[in-house]
Amino acid sequence: MNSGSEVNQRIARISAHLHPPTIQMEGSSVLSRASCRAKGGAPGFKVAILGAAGGIGQSLSMLVKMNPLVSVLHLYDVVNAPGVTADVSHMDTGAVVRGFLGQQQLENALTGMDLVIIPAGVPRKPGMTRDDLFKINAGIVKTLCEGVAKCCPRAIVGLISNPVNSTVPIAAEVFKKAGTFDPKKLLGVTTLDVVRANTFVAEVLGIDPREVNVPVVGGHAGVTILPLLSQVKPPCSFTPEEINYLTDRIQNGGTEVVEAKAGAGSATLSMAYAAAKFADACLRGLRGDAGVIECSFVTELPFFATKVRLGRTGAEEIFPLGPLNEYERAGLEKAKKELAESIQKGASFINK
Numbered sequence: 001m002n003s004g005s006e007v008n009q010r011i012a013r014i015s016a017h018l019h020p021p022t023i024q025m026e027g028s029s030v031l032s033r034a035s036c037r038a039k040g041g042a043p044g045f046k047v048a049i050l051g052a053a054g055g056i057g058q059s060l061s062m063l064v065k066m067n068p069l070v071s072v073l074h075l076y077d078v079v080n081a082p083g084v085t086a087d088v089s090h091m092d093t094g095a096v097v098r099g100f101l102g103q104q105q106l107e108n109a110l111t112g113m114d115l116v117i118i119p120a121g122v123p124r125k126p127g128m129t130r131d132d133l134f135k136i137n138a139g140i141v142k143t144l145c146e147g148v149a150k151c152c153p154r155a156i157v158g159l160i161s162n163p164v165n166s167t168v169p170i171a172a173e174v175f176k177k178a179g180t181f182d183p184k185k186l187l188g189v190t191t192l193d194v195v196r197a198n199t200f201v202a203e204v205l206g207i208d209p210r211e212v213n214v215p216v217v218g219g220h221a222g223v224t225i226l227p228l229l230s231q232v233k234p235p236c237s238f239t240p241e242e243i244n245y246l247t248d249r250i251q252n253g254g255t256e257v258v259e260a261k262a263g264a265g266s267a268t269l270s271m272a273y274a275a276a277k278f279a280d281a282c283l284r285g286l287r288g289d290a291g292v293i294e295c296s297f298v299t300e301l302p303f304f305a306t307k308v309r310l311g312r313t314g315a316e317e318i319f320p321l322g323p324l325n326e327y328e329r330a331g332l333e334k335a336k337k338e339l340a341e342s343i344q345k346g347a348s349f350i351n352k
């Protein structure tokens with residue numbers, strides 16, 4: 001007969017096999033990475049996602065884990081990081097995944113990163129504007145960017161947290177204060193506006209969205225989102241009704257999702273897809289690929305989403321808007337006015 005303690009020991013041994021310690025949570029006592037032969041270190045880039053357990057963060061973590069350019073993926077959140085890390089780490093793709101939970105692990109999450117994507121923060125509910133999120137998200141972005149300034153000041157930062165028109169200026173001021181500001185490295189993620197514009201234009205034209213490229217400039221809220229329908233590729237023309245319909249749908253795409261979700265948040269899946277595209281473009285730029293061109297909210301001009309060329313040092317070239325028609329020029333004036341207020345609001349949050 002086995003004694004009770006022998007049985008317990010056998011159960012412990014068996015369960016150690018059933019639950020091998022592969023969840024690489026920072027500071028976890030059950031970890032024994034040292035006992036594994038894999039040491040990481042494969043060629044590739046190191047990417048951190050801050051807010052990885054959220055609606056965007058989870059899908060984005062999965063998509064970034066699938067990117068062959070990524071060798072190390074750090075998943076940070078203030079809740080549920082262990083679960084998401086365990087889950088994503090079982091995918092048989094190259095990137096080594098490590099999880100980080102809570103503020104005391106932020107610095108370890110950020111150290112050595114090449115690219116930091118930030119979808120941390122609260123999303124909208126029906127009836128809210130993106131600006132209504134400022135109160136909560138401004139402080140979250142400030143804290144996370146202070147971490148970036150301290151631990152990976154040379155990383156490219158892709159800011160998703162809303163209101164982007166104000167959170168990017170907040171990040172810029174945090175980096176300026178820390179003496180680490182590099183305008184090439186700070187980008188607001190507006191890719192979802194381009195993704196939506198491509199989809200809606202393709203629908204109107206009856207063509208494949210993968211063949212369409214719509215530049216969307218300005219900012220990321222309402223009238224500040226300015227699709228340049230006169231510069232669509234492949235070249236095409238629209239009726240005035242089509243232009244009104246498309247401009248309105250692209251500018252209000254976020255609200256369309258918020259209302260359809262009826263209180264359960266805002267766009268997460270299409271946003272994760274867009275952010276994964278954005279991250280891939282940044283990494284191709286860092287690798288030195290030629291001709292990586294994306295629309296993104298940059299801090300020069302100052303603060304404006306426009307076409308940029310991504311390279312080894314970030315947004316290396318900012319393209320002019322190109323010829324605008326009268327409709328677009330009027331839209332630009334409206335966008336500039338609202339943008340100026342949002343930028344000012346973000347900057348003065350830091351320089352109060």
Ligand SMILES: NC(=O)C1=CN([C@@H]2O[C@H](COP(=O)(O)OP(=O)(O)OC[C@H]3O[C@@H](n4cnc5c(N)ncnc54)[C@H](O)[C@@H]3O)[C@@H](O)[C@H]2O)C=CC1
Binds near residue numbers: 266
């Ligand atoms: N730029 C864009 O095009 C888009 C931006 N967004 C914005 O992205 C943000 C996130 O949206 P969802 O993922 O749907 O929200 P969510 O609520 O599902 O997830 C947010 C995550 O952030 C985490 N978080 C909160 N405070 C944090 C902190 N101090 N440090 C680290 N993580 C923290 C939460 O624990 C949560 O897991 C929102 O502000 C939303 O408005 C959403 C869609 C598109």
Ligand SMILES: O=C([O-])CC(=O)C(=O)O
Binds near residue numbers: 124254255266
């Ligand atoms: O609309 C929102 O609140 C989320 C967002 O930025 C978008 O979907 O474009």
